[in-house]
Amino acid sequence: MADWDWNVLDWTCPRCAAPRTTRCTTKDGRPRPPHLARRLTSILLHLAVRRGLGQPPAERAQIIRALTTAQESDTSARAGSLWHEATEELYQWDQVVAAAGRHAAAAVEGHLDGGELRDAAQQAADRITQARKLLHEWHGERAEYPLDEELLAHVLRPAPSLLALARRRGDLQQLEADLARRPVHLDRPGGTWAATWHKDGTLTAHRDDGLRVRGWSATPDATGQALQSFEATTRHSPKITLTLHGERPDIPATGDDSPGIDQMDVLRAFDADRAALDATVAAITQLQRTWPKHEIDDRVRASTARLQAHAPQSPHFNLDNRQQEHAWAAAESAAWVPTDAIVAAIDEVWGDFDRSEVSRGPVWIPRAARELLTTKPERLAPFLRHHLAENPPVYLSVINGPAGPLYNVSSGGAHRTHLFRILGLPWMIAKLHARIPARRFDVASVIDTAKGMDEAEYVGRGWRTLLERGLLHGRLHYEGAFAVLDLDHAPAPWLLGDAALASAYNTAYERVYPGALTELGIPDTALTGRKAWEQWLYG
Numbered sequence: 001m002a003d004w005d006w007n008v009l010d011w012t013c014p015r016c017a018a019p020r021t022t023r024c025t026t027k028d029g030r031p032r033p034p035h036l037a038r039r040l041t042s043i044l045l046h047l048a049v050r051r052g053l054g055q056p057p058a059e060r061a062q063i064i065r066a067l068t069t070a071q072e073s074d075t076s077a078r079a080g081s082l083w084h085e086a087t088e089e090l091y092q093w094d095q096v097v098a099a100a101g102r103h104a105a106a107a108v109e110g111h112l113d114g115g116e117l118r119d120a121a122q123q124a125a126d127r128i129t130q131a132r133k134l135l136h137e138w139h140g141e142r143a144e145y146p147l148d149e150e151l152l153a154h155v156l157r158p159a160p161s162l163l164a165l166a167r168r169r170g171d172l173q174q175l176e177a178d179l180a181r182r183p184v185h186l187d188r189p190g191g192t193w194a195a196t197w198h199k200d201g202t203l204t205a206h207r208d209d210g211l212r213v214r215g216w217s218a219t220p221d222a223t224g225q226a227l228q229s230f231e232a233t234t235r236h237s238p239k240i241t242l243t244l245h246g247e248r249p250d251i252p253a254t255g256d257d258s259p260g261i262d263q264m265d266v267l268r269a270f271d272a273d274r275a276a277l278d279a280t281v282a283a284i285t286q287l288q289r290t291w292p293k294h295e296i297d298d299r300v301r302a303s304t305a306r307l308q309a310h311a312p313q314s315p316h317f318n319l320d321n322r323q324q325e326h327a328w329a330a331a332e333s334a335a336w337v338p339t340d341a342i343v344a345a346i347d348e349v350w351g352d353f354d355r356s357e358v359s360r361g362p363v364w365i366p367r368a369a370r371e372l373l374t375t376k377p378e379r380l381a382p383f384l385r386h387h388l389a390e391n392p393p394v395y396l397s398v399i400n401g402p403a404g405p406l407y408n409v410s411s412g413g414a415h416r417t418h419l420f421r422i423l424g425l426p427w428m429i430a431k432l433h434a435r436i437p438a439r440r441f442d443v444a445s446v447i448d449t450a451k452g453m454d455e456a457e458y459v460g461r462g463w464r465t466l467l468e469r470g471l472l473h474g475r476l477h478y479e480g481a482f483a484v485l486d487l488d489h490a491p492a493p494w495l496l497g498d499a500a501l502a503s504a505y506n507t508a509y510e511r512v513y514p515g516a517l518t519e520l521g522i523p524d525t526a527l528t529g530r531k532a533w534e535q536w537l538y539g
Contacts, residue, residue: 013038015037030481031481087135090128090129093128094125101120104118105117105118146170146173147166148173151166165251168252172219172249172250175221175439178488179222181488182225186228186234186236187235188235188236189239190238191207191208191231191236191238192208192241193206194206196244196245197242199247203226204259207227207230214259214260214333215329215330219248222328222329223242224237224238225329226434228400229434230434234401234402234493261334261432266334266389266393268334269389270385270389270429276336277384279427280384280425281377281384283425283426284377284380284423284425287373288377296369300351300366307421308349313345314406314504314507314508315344316346319494329436331433331434334429335429337396337427337429337430337432339420339427341406342407342428343406345418346409346414365415365419368416388428393429394416396431397432397435398432400434403509403516403519404512406509406512416428441496443483444456446498453481458498458538462502462537464476469521472495472496473487473489474488492517494509500530502533506533507529523536
């Protein structure tokens with residue numbers, strides 16, 4: 001039955017009008033198993049469509065059109081929803097048109113290069129797909145998406161291109177309105193920045209202390225949010241002198257191929273903070289004096305065990321990546337970061353690597369520690385420069401908080417991060433990436449909905465409590481049984497997650513920044529573990 005359940009969702013339900021890929025719902029909006037009518041209809045249509053897959057496009061189109069128009073429907077449930085049928089038919093026709101192009105290319109293969117025919121048909125299929133998505137957004141469950149109504153005034157049946165433009169202009173208008181609410185919650189003066197924004201969304205900025213940031217934002221008004229991630233805390237407001245290259249956009253910039261931080265930027269950042277380098281070299285020199293060479297392996301094992309016992313890694317922070325909304329700003333920088341603020345490093349147990357190459361497995365840490373701790377003190381600075389800045393850098397994602405940031409290793413540098421944490425070294429140079437928090441969070445994107453409605457209800461109740469207590473800022477509403485949060489500001493963004501994520505990051509944050517969450521308004525008793533957090537949050 002599991003295979004058929006997947007197929008069931010390929011078709012609109014004739015009972016409740018649930019669109020394809022969407023679960024059926026009860027009359028009061030709660031998710032339910034697929035209706036029997038939807039199961040029977042899907043079985044019939046899938047068998048027929050599969051039979052038509054081997055037919056030429058014209059015959060296949062005739063089969064699909066006949067089946068689409070022959071679907072029985074509950075007209076009382078679908079009154080005013082004829083757009084459902086249109087989107088279903090467009091879904092079939094984009095496949096038919098693409099198949100027609102492939103058949104045409106194959107037909108002339110012996111005489112002509114059919115690539116132009118195939119590509120032209122694929123472009124037409126893509127436009128049909130775009131029209132289907134626009135139609136669904138305009139009429140469907142996601143009709144709350146903004147439109148530039150002025151552009152569509154007096155237009156009864158807009159062309160897909162006009163509707164797409166209205167959607168993008170509406171997106172920009174809504175984004176700028178949302179951005180205007182965010183700085184209100186930044187109550188501390190931040191750094192002084194000189195920034196340049198280009199009409200394609202490219203963003204470059206320099207802070208008065210030398211920090212460089214590169215990235216993109218969908219609108220120049222989002223520059224402040226892109227730079228705020230690199231301020232000292234989530235409460236600091238950057239002071240920006242902004243230069244625009246080109247006119248202000250009337251649709252959001254896409255951010256395609258925006259420049260990021262390169263190796264020269266990492267090397268420049270390495271050389272810029274001499275205090276961090278000197279402190280790290282001093283810590284290594286101290287280990288060299290106190291750890292005899294023949295005891296290095298034993299000392300490393302003992303240090304690894306202590307780290308795992310007293311500062312286990314937090315879950316990977318991916319709330320922003322799981323939201324349906326497209327990113328609207330992102331930025332990169334390079335800087336020395338406090339090593340103890342790196343709380344997740346891909347391999348979840350300190351010092352334990354699951355790699356196919358033996359040399360990259362558990363033996364890597366003792367070998368690297370021996371090499372580092374037997375390097376002559378006068379050679380340590382160039383040694384660190386070579387391994388941290390000249391080689392591909394450690395790549396960290398930034399999770400800013402009320403007293404300072406935490407970091408996750410996002411792609412490269414897990415081994416070096418484990419080594420520095422195990423040896424207790426104070427600083428390391430890294431390439432930093434910040435993705436700006438989404439404007440909308442829905443429960444279904446925060447938790448695994450397979451856990452059941454109780455878990456979804458708890459997260460919604462938690463958001464309401466956090467809003468009431470001033471730990472989140474925004475507006476909460478419900479779509480059926482699922483809470484949706486329109487977010488203005490989250491001083492501690494991990495609080496948006498479920499109890500497991502929030503309590504794990506609370507523990508890590510208190511370890512790195514003692515007392516910061518209590519100052520924010522969370523009592524000490526709520527920070528002792530997951531059960532204590534749930535008791536305080538849910539009652």
